[in-house]
Amino acid sequence: MPQTPMPPMSMFRTAVHPGLWEHKGKVAAVGVGHEGTARRWDGTAENCIGAWSIAACRKAIADAGVNPADVDGIVLDTSTTTGAHWPAGREIPMDVVQKFNQTDDPLDGIAQLSGEWMVKNMPELTNVKYIMTGPGCMSACIVVAAQAIGDGLAHTCLVLKSWHNLDGRYYQGGANAEPTISGNAKWTNPWAGPASLGTATQFQRYMYKYGKSHDMMAPFMQNSRHNGLMFPEGYWAQHRPEELPAEDYINARWVAKPANLFDNDIPIMASAAYLFTTAERARDMKQKPVYILNHARDNLVARGFGGFPTLEECEEACANVGVRLHEGAGIKPDDLSFENMYDGFSLFHVFHLEGLRTHGIGLGDALDAFQGDISISSPFPISPSGGNIGSGRTRFWKHTDCIQQIQGRAGARQISVPANIGVSGGPMPTGGNFTVWGSSPD
């Protein structure tokens, strides 16, 4: 794949007490564009991940009301996989590839996405000078784009994250089917299980430590699906508009107990793009600017195995992030009007939420909080986006929702309290990226 540059680590705010963000309120999100969803790729050119990425970007540009020639930056995640990789030996559909302007890698636009491919296939983007990777997640793309605009590296920037999904079950073949195991997997494969096992061990320890039960997740899961069904761009709203009753959740099959089928988010295809610009330029655009007040990253190095940071490591990382977010935005924890922290696996949400130390929710309190009113009508709505649980595995619904809530454009999901300050980010409790969004630059 053509190289899309990686951002320097200096763009991420990881200091214990980073101080007020130097660009607080000087960068704004203005436009939003979504394309999709589907459970898996149907093999057509119009539904390949490249086509959807182009469509999402064009929608974000139109939504913001900017001239495409004014776009001078694009930050994207070059990896588009939900876990499914192009199977070795499977023929690449050249009829699809040739419908686009190619790069030197035929999988570009089908199972991955370079900055070069995007620019080559959006001829209206005549002035893009800043192309950068946001590694792994929209959460990282947002941070890189916000910092780049603040630093003056770009003034009008597309922020893009896309996900492809292919046929078949994940991870079943390859090294997992062999009698021996080499590389890093030798430390886990002889014992381990599905991806959610690490989180399951964290949550098991959580229940032991605080005397809680998995059933206590049910109201959160119900609420998340309910909110997701009010997200017209989401997977469940589009394809399976069903609520998730508590008993269905509680009785679902285990994948890695205490993580069940619904605690594991459903992999889908989808694309989302945002248009970020300077606060100054945002004033003249079509939509109300949503100001970025701060961003922060967790850099805790877990001593446990890769997939198995301990509960205490998760708690420490999330608490560190909470402090960094509040301090850097110059806000108090209770200034948050709502939160959209990560939830795929759903059990993560407990750790993220407690890390914010907001609205009286401290360590060991999240599951109790879920037993009260956490809906969009409550004084402090929990995951009004519905997150991955409510709309499928994209890790971007929460960001879109923060922008739309503050713009007053969240439709049926619009929260009852004034949406002044929101927070979103993820994915993992350790190593994630997070953003504070505000209706005012101050």
Add this chain to the structure above:
Amino acid sequence: MPKQSPVPDALDKPYFDALNEDRLVIQNWTCCQRLQHPPAATCGGCGSNQLQHMSWKQVSGNGTIYSYGVVYDSPIAVLQADQPYNVALIELEEDPGVKMLSHLPGRAVDDVPIGAKVKVIFETTPATGQKVPEWQVVS
């Protein structure tokens, strides 16, 4: 429980050789007095890659159950016949920060006492005969 056989490499060969002699050794970075597992080419404390700072320390084989999960849907082919199965995280007596995985042989599914003491045993994996550490609850 039959498992995949881990294939040693140059870095971790002393660890796997010791297991085959029924000894549990853990990588020890003397620069930071830090036990480290899985072993790595650098010290997780200071980043040193100086081999004179690295040794292998034999440990007691005593540990404690930190947490666990029960796997119902494993992607690892050889483990699927034994589903559902326990996977516990064991912390070593010498340094609770060092964790190891275990199926807790002899323990019923989902009957895992967090906080209980465990003792290492050495289990032969079928493909190559390489031994791996396993842990049993001390009654």
